[in-house]
Amino acid sequence: MLEHVLNGLYYGSILFMIASGMTIIFGVLGILNLAHGELYALGAFSAFSIIGFVAGQVAAPTGPVTAIVFGVVVLAGSLATAAVLLPVGGALEAAFIRPIYDRDEVYQLLLTYGLLLVLTDVMKFVWGPSPVDLGVFGGINEIPTTELVGIDYPSYNVFVILIGIAVFAWLVWFFDRTKTGRIVRATAINREMSTAIGISTDRMFTLVFAIGAFFAGFGGAMVSIGPGSASLGMGLDWLVLSFVVIVIGGLGSLNGAFVGSMLVGVSSRVVTPYYPQLELAVPFLLMVLVLLLKPEGLYGAWGEIQ
Amino acid sequence: MSRFLVDRDGETHLRLAEGMELTKNQAVLAAVGLVALLIVPDITRFTPLSFTAIHRGILFGLAAVGLNLLLRHTELVSFGHAAFFGVGAYAAAVLASQFDVSSGLLMLLGSVLAATAISVLIGYFVAGYLDIYFALLTLAFNQVLYAFVLQSGYFNYSDGLNVRPDGLNPPALFGLQLSSTGYELVLYYLTVVVLVVSLLVMWKLVNSPFGRALDAIGQNRTRARFVGIPVEKYVWVAFVISGIYGGLAGGLFALLQLHVSPEPTLYAFVSGEILFMAILGGFGTLVGPVIGGVVLVYLLVQAPFYIEYYNALTGLMLLAVVLFLPEGILGSIPKIGTGLSRRRRDPGLLREDVATIGSSLRRGVSRAATTVRIIVFGVN
Amino acid sequence: MSAPGSDDRRDPSSPLLEVSNLSATVEGFEVTHGLDLEVNEGEAVALVGRNGAGKTSTFRSIMGLTPVANGSIRLHGEELLDMRPELIPKRGIGYQPESRDLFTGMTVEENFRLPIWTAGEARGVEDEDALVEEIFELFDELEDRRDAEVQNLSGGQGKMTAIGRALALQPDLLILDEPLEGLAPVVVENVKSYIHEIIDRDISVLIAESNASHVPEIVDRMYVIERGEIVDSGDPEALSSDEEIQMLMQGGGE
Amino acid sequence: MLEARDLRKEFGELRATDDVSLTFGETDGEMVFIVGPNGAGKTTLINLLTGLLEPDQGSVVVHREENGGTVEEDITGMAPEDRVGEGLVRSFQIVHVFEEMTVRENVRIAVLSKHDKTLSMRSVDDGHEDVEREIDELLAQFRLEDVQHEVAETLPHGDRKLLDVAMSFGLDPTYLLLDEPTAGVATREKEYVIETIVEASEADGVTTVTIEHDMDLVKEYADRLVVLHEGRVFREGDPSLLETDSELRRVLLGVDE
């Protein structure tokens, strides 16, 4: 059982990294970014190139010291990967999304769907049509983290869970404690009045979209480093799952996205062995259930980051 | 003035029935559209255009017309319309393969009934929700249904069911057991009839007090409630009507495709596509969704045969529509019309257009570059 | 609350705010037509006119929120129309919009602090906490609701918060769009006296008001606006006694 | 007669409505004004009466004359749209109209609803002459004929308020609850709005409950005054209280005597 829960937390952590970006973008820009899954896929592909290159510079681990070196190198690589998504996200926002903020929200859906299709083919152009696999997963699992505390569980999963928690903590700190974070929230709430107190909303929006892309990319890197591979179309399922997460948690709520991710992660992992046919449906059933009991989601905040 | 021509605000309107009137331009467009629909089979015979792709597009367009009732009037974005489309398709398939029903029309009836039932059920749960919650809740029901069908042996899992009562031949239409080309033609004209009737019904509906009540609900729910409109009930009714359109389209799809499997009929992205068809064609219009359906389906189905980067082609085209045809394809026709006639008079404008597009592109790029520079390097 | 130190972009000889020949458009309609307006340093000015005359549109144009087809808007002699809108508050205009437009989901105090964070540096705010406390002293009804999220305030409390937020910019010019609307009489009196206090602190004020009766008590000078044009201006007492102007102001006669 | 019995509503710690018991419409066409400082709970009370909010405690009761006797009906928990059917109609402090419809279409919705025609499938333009006639009357009554083809969102603030009230009237109310119908309306029009309301309520015997901050209007038009303060009924009675009750004057007007 413990292992199932851990598996769920692992899964939930990756989901959180994707869904949190989506939540932030939705909360601040009011855009349901259908291309978000592709940003995540882009992260996975970029990780293949960047981490592949970086990890190639050090040998695979043989002892504790080399293991730590290896782990640090891979972590640095995934940060670098996510950093690539910053300008990509910023550029997409400035060039395509900015002109349509004032339009009916359905056009935003159509536009981001268009971006989704274009991004898919950009990745196809750069990395080819077949999946690519980074292949440093085994190396990371040789880092003996879990044996040290006496449980036998893949180091990588623990690593991802920790990163998920760290990302959550950072985001909460950023939006709740820092001035910039609260300025971003203000922008989310009322664009015009933000302008009227001296906030450059354009730049805030670009920044927020870039941050959202950053975490999507980070999530992508995590999957790519992990047992999965980067493939075209990998973003679609996660996109739909992130919808589920942000609805369960409450739109625009970071706490909600975190709790939602973990709930989806853990429940699907715990239910699957007993009711295998439900594996696909669990997140959606959970979503229906939550919404029927609590229509605004667990931490419903209607478009505000909190 | 004759029985069919009436004068309103100094313009001659063509009067079809009580409360159904068309302006001159609309009448011409409608006539052209109808003729185009009728001669599609002939056109495709002499051109490389694909008949089935257009047929398929019209079907999806019909579903999009139904979805548009929610989108345009109650201002609810349904992300789960494939639920009805899929249920409609599966109803036909189940009748054919599990109950050996051989009449195509009976299958369609089954589609409508099944879609009604499922939309009554889903509608009951979602009618009270708004905005993105509505969108995502419909999506959730859609996915639950998808997962259910995918897991169910009765529906033959991911492989789906055949819509061939005897295993090999298509169902009978109007009691006729037709050859494959004959079947396609008859089915096509059946589709056209269904489409035209559905459009007329929808037209009538949205121009009735009930349609206005839906508009009112879309624009301000609280106020609608406080003028005495039972909001949830009406949304529910609209939802069911919209679902019936979806089911009908799904049933026709089953008859066309003769095989129904979960992914192309029930998956969440089919819902998305139906939604995008409505927007693409112009969701502020009655017929726009049909056009959007034909265009989007055609692109999705045919582009892979011609270019390697077919997704990008579709994507770029959608971007172009959003940025340059702000009301969708049909919705923008009036503007394009006046724009064109102005340009015919003053060709200089054309040069300006090119310049504007060029400079707006340049602006977009430089804007993107600046912002990115600021974010990455922090320099202002 | 003192104005920040000298700024070389300023032209000391010109009025604080100078709007000339302003034509603003809303949704493609021109709503003001060649409107002229001035506010001098330390002056309180009202813009009075019936509903829909164009008061709000004028203010929004000054804040860069409504597109301007023609004309010029200068603050300290500096043209605002060429400026990105977010710089305008940093130049010293605090704005209380007609509908409160508070930052919901945040507390009253956060609503006061935000402008300081974004523009405090540009406005020369030295002690953030002191400024915030000063505003709470001004609106002591809000003291209790300090940590309430603003969407839960009553109509009047919200209005006060909106004014307070504008003050947090430590502005040279405060623009108040119908500050008295929906306020209980007791609060109306209070707000009036706050406005006097604000004026006493060397902050200029520009007020829109559709209820003419309050105006003479508050301002030194007023403009009468009708259908997007200034039709008269001058001393409020004098203007208020003019029959025809009275009609226009009160939104009667056509 | 509309009765509030021991209504209580709490928002967290804050008791916005504190055991309020009131009756409205004991006499036909009564005009009641609710006044009180900002945050006194006026809007909340109206929300409770019309069903936008559910009370934590207490009930809302309608008394009706039937076959010579009076019948009591507890409408607590009834949906707002059904209360409209009971004759309970309201307007909003922040204008709520159908923004993308023209003025006429806005009013039409209300009138269609009154006639229970919103489920009708007959075309709007044909066969509803009685409806159209009523719309004309309403538009005339509220001086909105000139702008009847304007889209609501482009209207100036004052006209929007008028439209909001006109729609409420179109619903043929027995009890009309108006939340600051004159706020933001220019002085002259204020009187006009109130006068229209008075006329209509007298003609049709409509009981109106109006929240108002302008004491001049209150003094002029009120049959009865209800003062709310900190969620409680602070005073109830004749408008002359405004002149005579010094505690009331302090609370409401800030006049220390």
Add this chain to the structure above:
Amino acid sequence: TELLEGEQESAADADVPDEPIESGLQTFTEGAPSVLGIQAEYGAETAVRRINENGGIAGREMNLDVVEEGGAYLTNYQQFVDEGKDVTFGPISSSGHAEMVPEIEAQEVINVSTDGTVTTLYEEDFPDVTYSFRFQNHDVMEALAAVNQAVEVLGADSIDTYAGINPNYAFGQDEMNLFSQGIEKLTGAEQVYSGFPDLGTSDMSTHITEINGEAPDVVFSSCWGGDATLLLEQGHANDMFDNTELLVGTVLYGSANDMEEDLVDGPIYSGSRNFYWGEPSTDRWSPAADLVDEVQSEYGVVPTAHFMSGYGAVTAWATAAEKAVSLLGRWPEQEELAMVLENHGFFTPAGYHTMGSDHQGYSNAHFGELTWSDEHDAAALQDVNVFAAKNVSPPPGEISSDWIGSW
């Protein structure tokens, strides 16, 4: 001189049109399933190239158009027919294949499916067809080869429990079903767990955790492509191979090009359908002997069984066409060609195949232990067992589960 040459080669003077043969292949060209699809494409292209290098089919050159099959099976086939293709190949998807069969019968243009493997398809759903064929073995061959392999390695007596991890769609369910029937029949083993992760999932840890908890003797998996690598990667990370005696996977080898060296470690046995390039021994027959090098230099991958699904489908049709021309002395009609294809036997680098009278291909099935080949820098099989077609699939016309039941 023309006449003289004609006498030497009977096909050359046959009445054969000059224009090239137009053919179309639909396959997964992108995304996760392209791991199989692109191999099939390479295979089909290689076959066509070799045909053309050898003077075409009865002198006719062959052209091949490739299109992505994803979701558009029927439309793809119809479009090919509209374009006047002489023959079409594909798809890989079993649901796509099921959808197409009646249409193929209606359009009467032969289609040879590369894959499309659900057993019931030709046994039950379409027992009597004319124009629709599939080259590939059906599921029963893979699943039963896996059963036999497990028994071979561990011995029937020491298999008491088994479990399965299979992709969540018709193919995976069918394979698990057949495997269960087979292994229970042969060993009396009991199923302790059966999980169906989503096709193309990114996490199987739940199922692996369950396996670890149950510690079955044999784990069966029909995962392929990314799912197969995922299974091995997460299996290793979670020490699954310490908890089970044996993993038999029907097509793990299909991911040969994606696997790392450390993944193939452990008691992992994989099927490779009808083709493994070390088997059957190919030294003496150059088309087979050159294949691996040719594919590695041309495409940079080692050919897997899925390569052979493309290669074989084309070859089945091409050899039958040539046979028909030599029989008829002219280019055959579709119907004639379809008749020749029935019970047609032919060689590919995978050995000898027959196209059964039930329209599905029969060939030997290969199973071996997964190891690492330094030479090809890819996963490889060692100690390959070859199971004869008649031992792992029912005779044409018989239903698989009945046949297994009769063991």
